[in-house]
Amino acid sequence: MLKQSIKQLVITTCVALLPLTLQADEFTKQDLKLWQDEFMTVVGEGRKVFTDPKLGTNGVVCAQCHPNGANTHPETYPKFQKQLGRVAQMWEMVNWCIRNPLEGKDLAVDDPRMTAILSYIAFERRGVKMEPGKH
Numbered sequence: 042m043l044k045q046s047i048k049q050l051v052i053t054t055c056v057a058l059l060p061l062t063l064q065a066d067e068f069t070k071q072d073l074k075l076w077q078d079e080f081m082t083v084v085g086e087g088r089k090v091f092t093d094p095k096l097g098t099n100g101v102v103c104a105q106c107h108p109n110g111a112n113t114h115p116e117t118y119p120k121f122q123k124q125l126g127r128v129a130q131m132w133e134m135v136n137w138c139i140r141n142p143l144e145g146k147d148l149a150v151d152d153p154r155m156t157a158i159l160s161y162i163a164f165e166r167r168g169v170k171m172e173p174g175k176h
């Protein structure tokens with residue numbers, strides 16, 4: 042009987058504390074502006090990387106085939122890519138393009154230039170419905 046009420050007490054306490062642990066961090070309008078500005082700075086860097094011949098070795102740049110991030114379809118990732126023969130993430134296709142048309146070397150997934158490329162592509166396609174896996 043005592044065991045039962047202790048169990049009940051533990052459950053009640055956990056349920057009561059749950060909203061506290063799930064509460065999001067507090068943030069201000071100033072924070073939101075700062076984060077948006079930071080994001081847009083990275084998008085701008087991505088726009089520059091898209092026309093940077095230093096990413097490859099043959100003078101070819103992303104924007105030649107993907108002007109304004111066209112034909113990149115970020116909303117369809119992850120998806121099966123026949124070039125890789127498996128379900129892939131978008132950064133893997135970015136590296137595929139760096140290795141092939143640009144004849145360059147893969148970027149690490151956490152390379153700031155990779156983040157900039159992915160941010161720019163996603164921003165250019167903002168508002169497009171998510172359709173993972175779609176061809």
Ligand code: HEC
Binds near residue numbers: 103112
């Ligand atoms: C010479 C033309 C060319 C250049 C330059 C090029 N790409 Fe591509 N890119 C392609 C082709 C072709 C594909 C394959 C399309 C497919 O089958 O999905 C592709 C696919 C992609 C995809 C996946 C698109 C999808 O629909 O799933 C992304 C993302 C991408 N490229 C980004 C880049 C980036 C970033 C660069 C610069 C580092 C770049 N590409 C340079 C031609 C190019």
